[in-house]
Amino acid sequence: MNNYTQIFVGTAFTSDSSEKISILKDYLFCINHSGMISKIVAPQDEEYQLLIETHKGQDHFHVLDDGHYLLPGFVDLHVHAPQWAQSGTAQDLPLYDWLNTYTFPLEAKYSDLDFAQSVYGNLVDTLLANGTTTALYFATVHKEASLLLAEICAQKGQRGLVGKVVMDDPEQNPPYYRDQDAETALRETEEFILAVKELNKTVKQGVYPVVTPRFIPSCSDEALKGLGDLALKYDTHIQSHCSESDWAHHYVKERFNKHDAFALNDFGLLSDKSVMAHSNFLSDEDAALFAETGTAIAHCPLSNAYFANSVLPLHRFRKMGIDIGLGTDISAGATPSLYDNAKQAVISSRMLEDGVNANLPADERGVANSRITINEAFYLATAGGGESLSIPVGRIKEGYAWDVQIIDTKVPAAKLPIFDPNEDLYDIFQKIMYNVRPENIREVWVQGEKVHTR
Numbered sequence: 001m002n003n004y005t006q007i008f009v010g011t012a013f014t015s016d017s018s019e020k021i022s023i024l025k026d027y028l029f030c031i032n033h034s035g036m037i038s039k040i041v042a043p044q045d046e047e048y049q050l051l052i053e054t055h056k057g058q059d060h061f062h063v064l065d066d067g068h069y070l071l072p073g074f075v076d077l078h079v080h081a082p083q084w085a086q087s088g089t090a091q092d093l094p095l096y097d098w099l100n101t102y103t104f105p106l107e108a109k110y111s112d113l114d115f116a117q118s119v120y121g122n123l124v125d126t127l128l129a130n131g132t133t134t135a136l137y138f139a140t141v142h143k144e145a146s147l148l149l150a151e152i153c154a155q156k157g158q159r160g161l162v163g164k165v166v167m168d169d170p171e172q173n174p175p176y177y178r179d180q181d182a183e184t185a186l187r188e189t190e191e192f193i194l195a196v197k198e199l200n201k202t203v204k205q206g207v208y209p210v211v212t213p214r215f216i217p218s219c220s221d222e223a224l225k226g227l228g229d230l231a232l233k234y235d236t237h238i239q240s241h242c243s244e245s246d247w248a249h250h251y252v253k254e255r256f257n258k259h260d261a262f263a264l265n266d267f268g269l270l271s272d273k274s275v276m277a278h279s280n281f282l283s284d285e286d287a288a289l290f291a292e293t294g295t296a297i298a299h300c301p302l303s304n305a306y307f308a309n310s311v312l313p314l315h316r317f318r319k320m321g322i323d324i325g326l327g328t329d330i331s332a333g334a335t336p337s338l339y340d341n342a343k344q345a346v347i348s349s350r351m352l353e354d355g356v357n358a359n360l361p362a363d364e365r366g367v368a369n370s371r372i373t374i375n376e377a378f379y380l381a382t383a384g385g386g387e388s389l390s391i392p393v394g395r396i397k398e399g400y401a402w403d404v405q406i407i408d409t410k411v412p413a414a415k416l417p418i419f420d421p422n423e424d425l426y427d428i429f430q431k432i433m434y435n436v437r438p439e440n441i442r443e444v445w446v447q448g449e450k451v452h453t454r
């Protein structure tokens with residue numbers, strides 16, 4: 001009983017499955033020295049009272065206040081870290097023009113490490129304050145600034161998976177912002193991988209290098225093949241964009257006479273440690289390849305509304321066995337909140353099912369059986385993200401990391417609409433998912449360490 005470094009008493013909400021929420025009312029949560037959930041004890045269990053009597057009054061024993069609840073920390077599967085500096089702007093152009101007019105000039109500035117420090121430090125703080133305990137990051141082409149982002153995650157206690165972006169094709173990238181050539185890109189990627197792996201030896205919650213071709217249109221064949229080889233050599237995670245928009249999807253088809261998914265697979269970039277952002281335009285054959293290789297999808301519903309030209313058919317892909325989680329896609333998605341994206345995932349799915357053209361008959365307007373519930377959106381933001389990364393996070397369950405948000409439903413600045421002292425707990429869960437603001441997130445813990453408090 002003395003092996004627990006933290007014990008919490010309170011009510012938690014966690015995904016039992018993609019559609020079912022488990023409500024753990026007044027449970028004990030026992031955390032070991034590694035920051036993992038060692039034991040969960042129900043009030044009716046024999047040792048419940050004994051544990052309380054043994055540990056109460058000690059610094060490591062935490063009893064949640066009335067109106068406070070535990071949720072798993074969120075897993076954000078798609079963040080363009082450098083774009084935080086333009087978040088909330090530049091939403092007015094198609095993807096190709098947006099990249100060249102706004103985004104590439106901004107990302108080029110990260111050769112300045114002081115600028116990188118100020119943006120990345122604030123971004124990690126902001127994501128933690130919004131309940132995001134694990135983030136999968138695109139950095140920039142700059143090796144030093146990309147390593148700095150990993151170091152900031154390590155220092156601030158967030159679990160960061162960071163990729164030095166590769167974009168070496170001189171025909172598709174501006175001269176002021178690209179890798180010098182494929183050889184340079186691959187050498188610097190390998191150096192980055194080794195440096196982050198070394199850093200990870202000192203980090204409790206973990207920081208991980210990610211092989212990161214920006215997307216096929218930005219990379220030469222040589223770079224893509226070399227990145228696949230590096231991912232295999234060092235057993236790293238892989239991330240990119242896949243079949244995001246009409247333009248990107250059709251570009252790859254014209255270049256290789258095949259879809260993104262099959263082109264990426266040919267270069268060794270699809271595996272059970274791969275996460276592909278968007279993927280809205282996957283055919284059934286593409287989706288079957290994702291399922292076969294274990295490749296996951298980062299669903300970015302807010303970003304998709306601006307840039308993807310379509311709605312992801314979540315239900316169809318999940319039924320085919322594809323792991324899916326949520327991403328903010330900062331800054332194409334203008335908010336750092338996965339609460340906002342969970343709500344948008346529900347909204348987008350309803351719009352896909354109901355259709356949007358009122359001039360069509362109702363039975364011709366949408367795609368049947370497309371809607372998801374807030375339970376499913378919560379699953380995508382938590383357990384689905386953990387499964388997509390093959391990391392034991394996203395659930396409040398024995399054997400998982402103690403990554404949690406403590407939600408205060410009574411905070412004066414953002415009180416949730418709960419007026420019945422005996423309110424149904426599932427109704428409270430729904431109100432949390434639809435109404436929480438950063439002011440409600442009192443504490444955030446990652447791997448058993450408190451990393452944010454308000």
